[in-house]
Amino acid sequence: xxxxxxxxxxxxxxxxQELDHIGLGGVIxxxxxxxxxxxxWGTALAMVLxxxxxxxxxxxxxxxxxxxxxxxxxxxxxxxxTLLPSNLxxxxxxxxxxxxxxxxxxxxxxxxxxxxxxxxxxFLTDKKLFVHVSKGIEPDSLKRISEMLKDELPAHLVEAIVxxxxxxxxxxxxxxxxxxxxxxxxxxxxxxxxxDLFMNxxxxxxxxxxxxxxxxxxxxxxxxxxxxxxxxGLGYGDNAKAALITRGLAEISxxxxxxxxxxxxxxxxxxMGDLIVTxxxxxxxxxxxxxxxxxxxxxxxxxxxxxxxxxxxxxxKAAYQLAKKQQVDMPITEALYxxxxxxxxxKEAVDILMHRTKKHELEDYKTF
Numbered sequence: 564x565x566x567x568x569x570x571x572x573x574x575x576x577x578x579x580q581e582l583d584h585i586g587l588g589g590v591i592x593x594x595x596x597x598x599x600x601x602x603x604w605g606t607a608l609a610m611v612l613x614x615x616x617x618x619x620x621x622x623x624x625x626x627x628x629x630x631x632x633x634x635x636x637x638x639x640x641x642x643x644x645t646l647l648p649s650n651l652x653x654x655x656x657x658x659x660x661x662x663x664x665x666x667x668x669x670x671x672x673x674x675x676x677x678x679x680x681x682x683x684x685x686f687l688t689d690k691k692l693f694v695h696v697s698k699g700i701e702p703d704s705l706k707r708i709s710e711m712l713k714d715e716l717p718a719h720l721v722e723a724i725v726x727x728x729x730x731x732x733x734x735x736x737x738x739x740x741x742x743x744x745x746x747x748x749x750x751x752x753x754x755x756x757x758x759d760l761f762m763n764x765x766x767x768x769x770x771x772x773x774x775x776x777x778x779x780x781x782x783x784x785x786x787x788x789x790x791x792x793x794x795x796g797l798g799y800g801d802n803a804k805a806a807l808i809t810r811g812l813a814e815i816s817x818x819x820x821x822x823x824x825x826x827x828x829x830x831x832x833x834x835m836g837d838l839i840v841t842x843x844x845x846x847x848x849x850x851x852x853x854x855x856x857x858x859x860x861x862x863x864x865x866x867x868x869x870x871x872x873x874x875x876x877x878x879x880k881a882a883y884q885l886a887k888k889q890q891v892d893m894p895i896t897e898a899l900y901x902x903x904x905x906x907x908x909x910k911e912a913v914d915i916l917m918h919r920t921k922k923h924e925l926e927d928y929k930t931f
Contacts, residue, residue: 593617594760595664599679601628601653602871603641604696605670607733611766612668613651621653622660629653641871645737661686666694666760668727669712672872673699676708680715692722694746694757698781699874700881705888707778723753726774727761728781729832730840732847739765745832746770747777769832776828779819781837783896785875786882787811788841788849790899793909795850796857803913807895808842814893818882821889849875856902857909879903894919 594617598609601623612619623629632638632653636646654660661667661683671679676697693716695708706714709724729744736742746761746768748754754770762768771777787808794803815838816829828834841847852873855865866873883900886893898916901907 594666596620596666596668596760597622597660597664598668598670599660600670601625601632601638601641602670602672603733604731605668606632606638606642606647607736608668608670608696608727608761609651610648610737611761611763613648615760615763616650617760618664619651620660620663621651622657623653623655624657626655629655642733642737657682658686662688664691665689665722666692666756669693669695669697671697673697673701673708673874674872674877676701676711677715680712684715684717687717687720690720690722692725692753692756694725694727696727697874698728698785699878700779700782700885702877702881702884705881705885707775707782709774709778723748723750724774725753725757726777726781727757727768728777728837730836732840732844734846736766741765741767743767743769743832743836745777747772747774747833749774771828771831771833773825773828775822776819776824777833779822779824780815780829780834782874782878783815783818783882784811784834784838784841785849785873786879786896786899787815787838788847789853789856789873789875789879789903790895791842792847792850792853792855793857793899793902794853794913796854797909797913798857799913804842808838811842811895812838814895818886818889818891818893821891848873852876862903876903 596612596617596619598605598619598621601621606621609619609621621632632647636649638647669679693712695712697708700707701711709726712724725746725748727744727746731742731744742765746754746757749772751770751772758768758770791804791807794807812829812835815834816826819829820826841849844850848869848871852865852869879896879899882896886896894916898912902909902912
């Protein structure tokens with residue numbers, strides 16, 4: 564049997580099962596949800612919602628992409644060989660997308676957040692729950708994504724803002740491989756609602772109230788993944804990779820704690836978990852981009868060949884600026900910044916890191 568047809572039958576079976584879904588909080592009630600952004604992650608999350616029998620509308624800024632998803636139930640540019648659930652609908656009509664639902668999932672790149680939310684204001688008429696799934700920090704303003712949303716959205720029309728983040732590759736979620744992530748919000752009731760919307764037998768969601776820690780961990784793991792890819796591209800092996808991931812976590816924690824994050828968030832799904840999966844998987848765009856840099860490609864060539872957004876490049880600039888502002892020592896970030904933006908050579912950057920002044924390993928954790 565054609566693999567696409569087989570997978571489609573599997574989705575339909577799961578959908579039928581979810582109608583009588585018991586054991587993860589009771590029967591799932593149908594909700595109207597809009598997902599903004601039909602890239603790989605936005606599409607994967609929309610599939611989870613559709614599989615949970617929610618009335619999910621997936622918005623694309625491209626009319627041809629929306630038509631492909633409606634007519635053929637595919638999104639071949641971002642998720643080849645994947646058949647979308649038959650109850651998942653798509654649109655390129657932004658007004659329709661915003662007015663469709665009381666819960667809006669924002670799945671666009673960090674650099675598009677302000678443009679999308681500014682456009683959204685034209686069509687907001689009542690309170691909505693906003694869920695963002697992007698991972699980055701805005702250069703220059705140094706704001707996290709939830710802060711950007713607060714800047715742009717009318718406060719009286721925002722029920723709450725929730726961050727949905729964790730170790731999750733879209734390519735595995737669409738195969739219904741077990742995945743576990745975190746919903747974080749200053750309002751726990753909102754985080755719990757998002758938990759209920761997404762949770763099923765292959766997609767487990769925890770809650771957290773440490774929005775700062777979750778967003779910082781999500782953003783900076785892309786920086787460390789770029790650096791890890793470079794080390795792999797240089798052929799330095801597993802010892803170097805393990806060291807870089809471990810010291811990278813210390814670096815992320817230092818910055819997050821200086822901003823008010825809870826220390827132990829960085830040892831959870833959105834810290835250690837996301838860092839591991841992004842630094843070690845061939846699905847990771849940031850690792851792949853770093854790997855190409857380590858093998859001698861220029862940044863311009865890498866970005867051209869990737870064909871999709873590599874969030875870690877932009878976030879490295881923001882993290883470098885934020886470290887200076889907070890007066891936090893972030894040597895890996897500084898080394899990567901020199902490679903990306905100052906013409907530094909990858910091997911020289913590694914040599915500089917290895918010859919830093921000696922120190923006690925646990926020095927970084929004294930604030931815990």
